[in-house]
Amino acid sequence: xxxxxxxxxxxxxxxxxxxxPDALAPYRMEGDAISAPLAATPGDAARGRDVVxxxxxxxxxxxxxxxxxxxxxxxxxxxxxxxxxxxxxxxLRLRIVDSMHLNRNTIMPSYYRIDGLSQVAEGWRGKPILxxxxxxxxxxxxxxxx
Numbered sequence: 001x002x003x004x005x006x007x008x009x010x011x012x013x014x015x016x017x018x019x020x021p022d023a024l025a026p027y028r029m030e031g032d033a034i035s036a037p038l039a040a041t042p043g044d045a046a047r048g049r050d051v052v053x054x055x056x057x058x059x060x061x062x063x064x065x066x067x068x069x070x071x072x073x074x075x076x077x078x079x080x081x082x083x084x085x086x087x088x089x090x091x092l093r094l095r096i097v098d099s100m101h102l103n104r105n106t107i108m109p110s111y112y113r114i115d116g117l118s119q120v121a122e123g124w125r126g127k128p129i130l131x132x133x134x135x136x137x138x139x140x141x142x143x144x145x146x
Contacts, residue, residue, distance in 0.1 A: 024114065025132040027097065033090030034097055038112070038132035048141025051134050052080075062107065066145060076107060084143040092139045096130070111135065 025038040037043070052059045053068055060068060062077035083092070094101060097112040110117065111129045130138070 024112065024128060027093075029094060029098075029101060030090070032094060032102060033088060034093040035090040037136050038093070038097075039136045041133060041136070043133075043136035043138070043140030045137070045140040045144050047134075048137035048139065051130065051138050052141055056130060056134065057111070057138065080142065080145055083145050085146040087142075089139050089143060092142050093135060096135050096138055 027034050027036065027038055049067070051057045052065060053071065059065065059080070060071060060073045062074040064073040064075065064079040064081065066079075066081045087095070095108070098110040099106045099108040100110055100113075109129060112132070112135050114126055114128055
């Protein structure tokens with residue numbers, strides 16, 4: 001009975017771990033892109049705009065965004081004007097997930113990677129900045145910037 005009890009605890013714990021809402025969706029990098037979406041639900045450009053212009057992404061700290069409504073914007077990184085015409089969805093996805101894969105010296109954070117990072121605040125360790133759905137929403141929005 002004791003062994004059976006431990007087995008039940010392990011099965012329950014494994015079930016919770018598999019269903020954890022903050023678990024990262026698996027992805028595969030192919031060259032300079034992640035071709036497959038991270039979430040089952042297609043990205044929503046309006047929600048993606050909210051992420052880009054809001055505090056979740058903090059994109060405005062470094063990037064100029066064409067339809068930001070006159071909000072102050074950074075100039076540390078390239079403007080996002082026309083980005084949807086220059087890069088594919090897969091290329092945008094990789095840059096959001098882990099831009100360090102393409103440029104080790106980038107100042108852009110890895111929004112969906114959690115391993116191998118340093119200087120991460122304790123409250124954020126083991127957690128991505130954006131969810132898989134938020135990444136897809138941002139990709140959908142950036143594709144509208146043509």
